Amino acid sequence: MMKYLLSFLFLYLSSFSAQAQNVTFHGSKHYNIKVNQFNKEGSLPANAIIMLGDSHSEYGENWNRFFPNAKKIINRGIIGDDSRGILKRLNQILPYKPSKIFFECGANDLSHGWSVERTFQGIVNIIETIRRQVPQTKLYVQSLLPLNERVGVWRLLKGKEDMIIQLNNRLKSYCNSQAIPFVDLYTPLLGSHPKAMRAEYCRDGLHLTDKGYEVWANTIRPFINE
Template identity: 35%
Template sequence: MRTFFYKTFILLGLVIAINFNSVQAQTAKWDSTYRPAIFPKKVADFKAEPKSKTDIIFLGNSITAGTDWAKLLDLPQAKNRGISGDISFGVLERLQDVIDGKPSKIFILIGINDISRNIPDSVILSNYKKMITRIRKGSKKTKIYFNTLLPVNSAFEKFKNHYGKDEHILWLNDEIRKLSAKNVTIIDLYPNFTDKDQHLRAELTKDGLHLIPEGYKVWAELLKKGNYLK
């Protein structure tokens, strides 16, 4: 009987060890130091550009970088500060240059690449709050606008690391909406870009992640109708 219990204990220990190792293997790793290859050059280019207190800054990743905001909005003071592939840590790294210009407005859309890289939602949200705090401290008159994250569409089968993570988008969007309590203006892009299945509308994207001109027109209309640019 003692031998039986001893063997059972050994087997139970092996099962626990196997399950523990399995959980460790499934734990997603993430890296706050990732920067896209174009990051240094883009940051240098941005620093070299003249700055004005009338500037309206659009800050983010490739979704922000994908259009000419000045032309789209017929607003010469609109400046594109999007870097393809960027994450919230990258925005924090280059935020001071934006703050130093003391722009009139900053529109922020960032986070989908963080999600694709398994950066925890709580960390992304913490970075949003750091952005707000730093802008408030360094440029008190700058108005801050946060966009909710856009949906994605897995039917295009191109950016697989971004797909299947809708719960993260939804959670972050709920938290972004709460940032209005910090005297931040929230622009709720998400519901204006979803289809009946809560996916990015196929007619507004070329790959299930990025927008085509029709998508930017929807965005521009939201900005104009909401009087966010005045």
């Protein structure tokens, strides 16, 4: 009898894991590759800390190097991802009830030509889904990062510095009204110009250098440790 019960339990857990990992949304080639990679990696460790977002998170690579004494930090960033793609792959994360999620999103939504309002609503949809499905998980909403067009110009984001500021303000107000920690990454990365990332933090006009990631890590360190 015990043998049959153990077999049933194994099949049930296997079915749960497969269902949790299934992502029906198809994005870019890189998105699909990463989703399949995450699927093969299987379940997440208990009480993991998740870095969830787009290229900014993915290019951070092994976030544990900044926090050697923290619990396991899992990188779930995907280059080019937007609020649609992130929403569709939450089932690769939420069933495992991570202890913390550090979430950033929005640059790619704006690069698609979406308005600040549409981008904001897409991000809020993700936030509300996380809070509804895993209320015990501590969620930290991180701001969008500044650009630096003197270092490099991202054509689809050119001239959208004010939209980034507007979106950050919307997100900050929303998080304050919902008692969600809002992490300002924008201000610490600024240089002397009020709307431009400091040059030494920016490698191509959008993405961070190693020094930029050190600033990011130091900004979230109090939240990692709390």
